Amino acid sequence: MELIWDGIVEAVRLIFGGDKEVAEIVFLTLRVSGAATVLATLIGVPIGAALGVWQFRGRGVLISIVNTGMGAPPVVVGLVVMIMLWRTGILGGLNILYTPWAMVFAQALIALPIVIGFSMAAIAGIDPAFRQQMLALGASRSQALYLMVLEARLAILAAVMAGFGAVISEVGAVMMVGGNIKGETRVLTTATVLESNRGEFGTAIALGAILLTLAFLVIATLTILQQRARIR
Amino acid sequence: MTESHAIELIDVRVWKNRRLILDVPSLKLPTHETFSVIGPNGAGKTTLLRIISLLDRPGEGQVLHAGQRISSGRETLRRRRRLAMVMQQPALRNSSVWENVLTGHRFRHTPKDIASRKVGEWLERLGISHLSDRNARRLSGGEAQRVNMARGLVLEPDLLLLDEPFNGLDQPTRLALMDDLWRILQEIRTSTVLVTHDRGEAQALSSSVAVMLDGKVEQIGDPDQVFTAPRTEEIASFVGVENVLAAKVIESNNGLTTASVGEGLVSLAGEYPTGEDLVLGISPEAVVIEDPSDLGATTSVRNRIPGSVSRLFEMGAQARVVVECGFPLVSLVPGSSVVDLRLSPGAQVVASFKASAVHVIRSGR
Numbered sequence: 001m002e003l004i005w006d007g008i009v010e011a012v013r014l015i016f017g018g019d020k021e022v023a024e025i026v027f028l029t030l031r032v033s034g035a036a037t038v039l040a041t042l043i044g045v046p047i048g049a050a051l052g053v054w055q056f057r058g059r060g061v062l063i064s065i066v067n068t069g070m071g072a073p074p075v076v077v078g079l080v081v082m083i084m085l086w087r088t089g090i091l092g093g094l095n096i097l098y099t100p101w102a103m104v105f106a107q108a109l110i111a112l113p114i115v116i117g118f119s120m121a122a123i124a125g126i127d128p129a130f131r132q133q134m135l136a137l138g139a140s141r142s143q144a145l146y147l148m149v150l151e152a153r154l155a156i157l158a159a160v161m162a163g164f165g166a167v168i169s170e171v172g173a174v175m176m177v178g179g180n181i182k183g184e185t186r187v188l189t190t191a192t193v194l195e196s197n198r199g200e201f202g203t204a205i206a207l208g209a210i211l212l213t214l215a216f217l218v219i220a221t222l223t224i225l226q227q228r229a230r231i232r
Numbered sequence: 233m234t235e236s237h238a239i240e241l242i243d244v245r246v247w248k249n250r251r252l253i254l255d256v257p258s259l260k261l262p263t264h265e266t267f268s269v270i271g272p273n274g275a276g277k278t279t280l281l282r283i284i285s286l287l288d289r290p291g292e293g294q295v296l297h298a299g300q301r302i303s304s305g306r307e308t309l310r311r312r313r314r315l316a317m318v319m320q321q322p323a324l325r326n327s328s329v330w331e332n333v334l335t336g337h338r339f340r341h342t343p344k345d346i347a348s349r350k351v352g353e354w355l356e357r358l359g360i361s362h363l364s365d366r367n368a369r370r371l372s373g374g375e376a377q378r379v380n381m382a383r384g385l386v387l388e389p390d391l392l393l394l395d396e397p398f399n400g401l402d403q404p405t406r407l408a409l410m411d412d413l414w415r416i417l418q419e420i421r422t423s424t425v426l427v428t429h430d431r432g433e434a435q436a437l438s439s440s441v442a443v444m445l446d447g448k449v450e451q452i453g454d455p456d457q458v459f460t461a462p463r464t465e466e467i468a469s470f471v472g473v474e475n476v477l478a479a480k481v482i483e484s485n486n487g488l489t490t491a492s493v494g495e496g497l498v499s500l501a502g503e504y505p506t507g508e509d510l511v512l513g514i515s516p517e518a519v520v521i522e523d524p525s526d527l528g529a530t531t532s533v534r535n536r537i538p539g540s541v542s543r544l545f546e547m548g549a550q551a552r553v554v555v556e557c558g559f560p561l562v563s564l565v566p567g568s569s570v571v572d573l574r575l576s577p578g579a580q581v582v583a584s585f586k587a588s589a590v591h592v593i594r595s596g597r
Contacts, residue, residue, distance in 0.1 A: 129323045135287055136317035136393075137336040137383060140309055147335075151326055 007205025029187040033168040036107030040115045040163050048119025049149050069113025075172030081106040082176045098179040106173040111163035118159030122152040161222050238263045238423035244293035254279045254447045266424040268434035271444035277427045285317045315391040316384035322376040324368035332368045336387045354386040374405035392424040443467050461591045468513045474562045475514035496558025499534035500590035511594040518589035519563035522582040534587040541579045555583040
């Protein structure tokens with residue numbers, strides 16, 4: 001108990017004491033996971049919407065792949081991305097291994113199936129008559145799809161939240177493709193692992209507390225947005 | 233080039249699960265008029281409307297819009313944007329009434345000032361300007377249906393398709409909306425197809441009507457003709473000609489025929505060979521109930537048949553009376569008659585109707 005209490009005291013000191021290293025770690029964590037979520041949203045929402053509405057050959061197979069991807073262990077995704085980014089790998093030419101870009105890439109890949117899966121469910125929850133009515137008013141197929149996404153915006157926001165929650169808390173992929181380099185690719189999760197390994201449990205708990213608080217703040221903001229939109 | 237028909241269907245067939253659900257060898261819909269399609273649920277009315285609206289393709293056959301075939305996908309979208317379909321369920325967007333009515337113009341990329349002017353105008357014409365800023369999901373059934381209609385009318389289409397637009401509305405709301413729609417249709421004179429299962433709506437709003445039963449168009453004509461002179465027993469029973477009677481001609485002369493029906497006799501207009509079997513239709517509205525003491529009075533009404541009331545249902549301002557007069561005869565009378573004539577089961581009455589009110593649905597041996 002005392003250990004946790006000490007950790008919380010240490011966390012307060014690290015946050016309000018203006019520790020430069022911790023500030024950098026927090027900032028990088030937000031940037032990497034934020035960028036990965038934005039990327040996954042831009043790609044995943046249209047795909048999820050299309051999978052939820054359009055009927056085409058191979059749809060069932062794609063849905064199975066997405067569902068599998070939703071449960072894929074981050075460390076496996078990290079491994080695959082790492083191999084791809086090796087100098088000899090298919091994306092080796094990008095030369096981004098052990099940079100924040102590699103971390104964004106890996107996290108986006110983790111968030112993508114989650115965003116697609118939740119978006120698909122969100123769109124499927126809309127009355128099919130709605131799409132028919134939009135088409136009847138002269139919508140093209142993609143215009144109708146766009147309006148369905150707008151209509152399901154609250155549920156889509158939940159998809160984005162789930163994606164962000166998954167990537168900000170994962171450690172396996174960022175560790176493998178980022179390398180946990182101090183001042184360059186160290187984020188809250190990898191820093192927590194490192195401090196624990198070094199026996200610095202106070203610092204580890206402090207970093208964990210900061211991570212929890214960050215996740216809570218971001219999700220709380222999105223939830224408030226969602227609630228406000230619903231009341232309107 | 234003349235556009236005498238807004239829509240023409242040629243040999244259109246639609247199958248669903250290997251069952252033929254729509255079979256229309258030929259159907260031509262007039263321009264600048266309201267055409268009603270009536271039929272019971274599951275008759276294929278909505279399927280027909282979806283084919284016309286180009287939302288669905290028929291399994292077989294062609295649909296011509298203003299005399300033209302539509303083949304490519306691009307052409308389909310362009311044509312779809314010149315018509316508007318108002319569906320049964322409003323399915324409104326979760327945003328303001330204004331935004332909902334604007335939707336179709338957004339799809340068409342109509343310049344903003346023109347679109348805004350039209351939206352304002354149509355909200356006004358449908359009497360919902362005051363709802364403009366309200367969320368469309370918080371409207372009453374009647375208000376939502378007005379928004380639904382405004383959404384289609386604001387597009388000022390070449391062809392307006394209405395699928396059961398009054399369904400689920402309470403009677404005063406329904407009548408008010410029907411009245412407004414009638415006035416608007418008179419003003420804009422847009423070619424309109426109205427799908428309904430309600431005979432009154434078809435009669436009130438359209439200049440011609442098609443009766444659909446079981447995927448087929450069974451009869452087309454002006455509403456009065458279709459509703460008083462149905463071509464078959466099935467149509468008769470659907471359009472509310474409840475008295476469908478099997479008769480045998482006893483004698484026929486001077487343009488007047490007497491036929492036996494059950495244990496009674498009926499006079500009808502026209503001449504038929506003696507001994508011929510007829511199927512007769514009489515609308516309940518055409519049958520009047522009188523007090524037996526009036527039987528002596530002189531009148532031009534040919535059929536005055538004494539009988540007794542066997543059943544009686546009062547339905548608001550009207551009452552449905554079944555009189556047993558050698559055969560059962562249904563009559564629709566004003567509610568006040570129930571009191572005036574002291575109608576109740578067992579009461580002795582006279583059922584009377586003109587010879588011209590008797591319509592021959594079918595004749596032959």
